[in-house]
Each structure stands twice: as structure tokens, then as C-alpha cells.
Amino acid sequence: DAKTTQPPSMDCAEGRAANLPCNHSTISGNEYVYWYRQIHSQGPQYIIHGLKNNETNEMASLIITEDRKSSTLILPHATLRDTAVYYCIVRVAPRYGQNFVFGPGTRLSVLP
Amino acid sequence: DGGITQSPKYLFRKEGQNVTLSCEQNLNHDAMYWYRQDPGQGLRLIYYSQIVNDFQKGDIAEGYSVSREKKESFPLTVTSAQKNPTAFYLCASSISRDRGQRSYEQYFGPGTRLTVT
Numbered sequence: 001d002a003k004t005t006q007p008p009s010m011d012c013a014e015g016r017a018a019n020l021p022c023n024h025s026t027i028s029g030n031e032y033v034y035w036y037r038q039i040h041s042q043g044p045q046y047i048i049h050g051l052k053n054n055e056t057n058e059m060a061s062l063i064i065t066e067d068r069k070s071s072t073l074i075l076p077h078a079t080l081r082d083t084a085v086y087y088c089i090v091r092v093a094p095r096y097g098q099n100f101v102f103g104p105g106t107r108l109s110v111l112p
Numbered sequence: 113d114g115g116i117t118q119s120p121k122y123l124f125r126k127e128g129q130n131v132t133l134s135c136e137q138n139l140n141h142d143a144m145y146w147y148r149q150d151p152g153q154g155l156r157l158i159y160y161s162q163i164v165n166d167f168q169k170g171d172i173a174e175g176y177s178v179s180r181e182k183k184e185s186f187p188l189t190v191t192s193a194q195k196n197p198t199a200f201y202l203c204a205s206s207i208s209r210d211r212g213q214r215s216y217e218q219y220f221g222p223g224t225r226l227t228v229t
Contacts, residue, residue: 034217043116043202043220044155087154100218102147102154 004088009107012082018075020106022088025069030092033064034100035073037084044087044102047073078110115139116221118203123226125197133188133224135203144186145204145218148172155202161186190226197228 005023012018024033034049048055048062050071055062061074075082087105116137125131137144143162147155157170161180175194180186186205190197204218 041200041223041225043204043223044218045220046217049217100155101157104152104154 004090004103006088006106008104011109011111012078014080014110014112015077018078018082018108018110020073020086020108021070023070024090027068027090031090033062033071034089034091035062036087036089038087039084080110080112082108083110084108116203116205116219118221118224121222121224123224125228127228128192130189130191131226133190133201135186135188135221136184137205138184139205139219141205141207143206146178146188147202147204149200149202158188197226200225
């Protein structure tokens with residue numbers, strides 16, 4: 001699975017869009033980009049994933065560059081409850097029982 | 113409500129004692145996983161199970177044991193052989209066969225924080 005690079009921390013003002021970047025320059029053609037988040041002392045929560053097209057759901061949008069070497073997770077109107085560690089994971093479509101590899105992620109602080 | 117439960121949320125043990133962490137899911141998922149998380153770190157895979165009565169070692173299986181006698185349950189035993197057992201333990205599950213869904217994301221339980229003194 002491709003390695004990812006994320007900034008260790010970011011701040012965002014409440015009500016503004018939070019844009020979390022992820023670099024995955026060694027991504028291969030069959031690898032997906034997944035985003036999870038972990039609020040303090042809780043289990044990680046799935047947010048969104050994509051292959052090459054931009055994706056949007058009720059939680060967030062995922063923008064993947066045309067060359068697929070980087071992506072951005074967008075929380076359109078960040079709230080205090082969005083303060084969490086956000087993990088970008090690149091991997092092939094999970095085969096039978098394979099795990100996700102969670103790196104250190106980005107600690108997002110939403111400020112009032 | 114469907115989900116994954118882990119109990120207890122906090123667990124304290126003396127060094128040298130084995131301890132078993134509970135994980136139950138009612139999502140009808142085939143695959144289940146145990147991860148360990150240390151402060152400021154990502155998750156590391158301990159064991160995973162794709163199907164009942166089968167399980168595989170992850171990256172840091174030494175000092176741990178598991179069983180998968182029922183689809184819904186995947187308990188983890190932290191043995192006295194685990195040198196640094198104090199950590200946050202997370203259980204997860206996912207589908208593992210193509211059922212017409214696009215994704216195989218993992219669903220996580222709330223975690224158990226184990227402290228060994």
C-alpha cells in the first residue's frame with residue numbers, strides 16, 4: 001500500500017471550511033484514498049473514500065488531483081465537534097479481511 | 113441499533129496477569145480486527161479474523177492471543193508475555209465478501225483503555 005504524508009496539525013475557525021491535505025505520490029492505479037477520523041479516546045470513524053473522481057457525502061468532500069498524487073478532504077462548515085485526528089489511508093480495495101494501516105494523521109483543532 | 117461494543121471502557125490489571133478484552137458486533141460482518149494504539153501514534157494491527165474459527169497474526173501479535181468461536185465475537189487476551197500492555201485497544205469489523213457494495217470500510221468499537229501496573 002502507498003505511503004501517505006499529512007501535516008501533523010492544523011487549525012480551522014468554526015463555521016469555515018477545513019481543508020486537510022494528503023500526499024500520496026507513490027499511489028498506484030488500483031489504490032483507493034480513504035479518510036477516517038478519530039475523536040479523542042474513541043474508535044476511528046469512516047468519512048469517505050474515492051479512486052479518481054471527486055466524491056461527496058453528508059460528512060465531507062474528497063478532491064483527488066488528476067495525477068492522483070495528492071488529495072484534500074474538505075469539511076465544508078467545520079464545527080467544534082469536528083476536532084479530531086484525521087487519517088488519510090491509501091490502499092487497494094480491501095481484499096478479504098485485510099486491514100487498514102493508520103499513520104499518525106493530522107490533528108485538526110476547530111477554534112471558536 | 114447495529115454496531116460494535118467493547119467492554120469495559122477502562123481496565124486495570126497487575127503485571128503478570130492475563131486479561132481478556134471483549135468485542136461483540138451485530139453487523140453481520142465476517143471479518144474482525146484488533147488494533148493497538150499508543151499515545152500520539154497511529155493504529156497497529158494485532159490480529160484479524162476473516163471467518164469463524166480462523167484468525168491471522170498482524171504486525172504485533174506477540175504476547176496476545178485471540179479466538180473466533182462465533183461470528184459476533186472476537187475476544188483478545190493480553191498475556192503476561194506482552195512486555196508493554198498498557199495501551200488503547202480497538203476492535204473493528206468489516207464485510208469480507210463482495211455483496212454488491214463499493215467499499216469495505218471498517219467499523220470501529222469505542223475502545224478499551226488497558227492500564228497494567
